[in-house]
Amino acid sequence: MTQRKKVSEAVIKRLPRYYRHLSQLLEGNIDRISSNELASRMHITASQVRQDLNNFGGFGQQGYGYNVKMLHAEIGNILGLGQELSCVLIGAGNLGHAVANYANFERRGFKIKGIFDNNPAIIDTKINGLTVQTVDDLIPFIQKNQIKIAMLTIPAVSVKELIDDIIEAGIKGIWNFSYLDMEVPADVALVNVHLSDSLMTLAYKLNEIEYLKKNQ
Amino acid sequence: MTQRKKVSEAVIKRLPRYYRHLSQLLEGNIDRISSNELASRMHITASQVRQDLNNFGGFGQQGYGYNVKMLHAEIGNILGLGQELSCVLIGAGNLGHAVANYANFERRGFKIKGIFDNNPAIIDTKINGLTVQTVDDLIPFIQKNQIKIAMLTIPAVSVKELIDDIIEAGIKGIWNFSYLDMEVPADVALVNVHLSDSLMTLAYKLNEIEYLKKNQ
DNA sequence: TAGATTGTTAATCGATTAACAATC
């Protein structure tokens, strides 16, 4: 565990981007990078790079910059990658299928241990090697396998029914795709992916650009 | 077109949430709401609600609050919903399937007119009533049908190859799921959905909570 | 050593919150 003080949401959201760009540098066999170069690749300022990193420690060296390999490892560590995180996927519809088959997640340590749905037509089918189970078996499964993360790709109404129970069963992190602003206890981590919201901001931006064009 | 001045990204991202909560109020047959009530439902401050809305106009009435139906319509209008937006979906893998089948988008005006992939095994199959076409036919399709939005559910390398061409062909909005920080001209709207990044922030938050617990 | 570049403090900028006069 590397973090010390409360780190702002803005910084946390940039961490995976740092990690991604450092991965690319690593692939390109680049040994060192200055805050300036890294910043220009990411379209942010060098100041911001240094401020962000110094939330977690002084990883650089004056006159030299940052060692790519070392910084990559440090940020991976800060993000808590590498360690295996056991997950359940709740909802085996189209989005659930996409999540279940996304190999990238497993590479980062997220291991889906069980897939659940309440649609009889889907139960007992196989997705990426796992048999879809009925939601009735979800709670004992979480307890027995000490699952820490739930990926929710079911409708909002179903989430409302399940959420208290899965948290009580031991879920500590929720990756929520449902169209719902939920509240969770302070010791449970929640990250929302609201695809509809995201698409609506695209509509807004399209309009804005068109509007600006019309008025010179 | 309702917007006047430059509205901050933070506000834009909250607009779909306002819209969503107002939809719920509407469904619940609630006629009016104060900034205070709306704020507490959304877990933000009443001040923020009033500041946000006043970026676009004075939609409320002193002593009364906001008319739900009217405010809902206004925000829908600000977001540019209702009008039909023609889209192409590029990438018919698992994520592409999920996007193509997500009825919610069509309800908001996003109409997928064509689906493209470069995998021969997928070309000519049907997804949600549309036949998957080869990527070779993409550019003429965009031009002929005056498509404005591209939804990218293909790998980053493929995006790099396509991006300049589709913009030249007339694409004005990009909804990008690929693991790539791309640059687009100022008159093209870009919204990224980086699922891996999102999941990594969940890992971070899990670690943080555990860390805080250990140190009291 | 001289040059480069960090870590960090200070300045600026922008977003959020508070306060209150206007007004329905």
Next chain:
DNA sequence: TAGATTGTTAATCGATTAACAATC
């Protein structure tokens, strides 16, 4: 009218950027 609640200005808070001494 009195009470409620907005619209809006001012105050605060936090995040970003600039500057520069420390140092490799």
